[in-house]
């Protein structure tokens with residue numbers, strides 16, 4: 288039976304959104320949970336053409352920054368911050384900064400807040416046509432409180 292559509296473009300309802308709880312599947316933080324701080328979408332802009340040479344590293348191209356996970360320590364020296372005008376230059380304190388690095392979206396899985404299990408996402412449409420995400424285990428809607 289033929290599919291109704293050909294290779295649907297990026298879905299209108301993102302799999303993972305800011306504020307979601309996710310569990311990390313791979314890497315040094317595998318098994319840990321955290322809250323999505325940021326979703327980074329890399330769209331295929333013409334200027335990104337040369338990035339095709341380094342494919343493979345980042346599956347779908349979308350990645351997420353999870354609060355407190357995939358931390359890399361960045362050692363910095365104190366240095367003056369860029370200030371303008373007559374303000375006294377402020378010093379940026381040195382030390383070790385914890386910087387959350389983006390994780391590829393394929394390396395995290397959404398955790399359903401209802402059944403507390405890592406879940407895949409099903410999509411459903413409400414009567415008013417609005418599309419929502421639904422937990423594939425318990426069927427509860429996974430709306431993000433905005």
Ligand SMILES: [Zn+2]
Nearest residue numbers: 399402422425
């Ligand atoms: Zn669930």
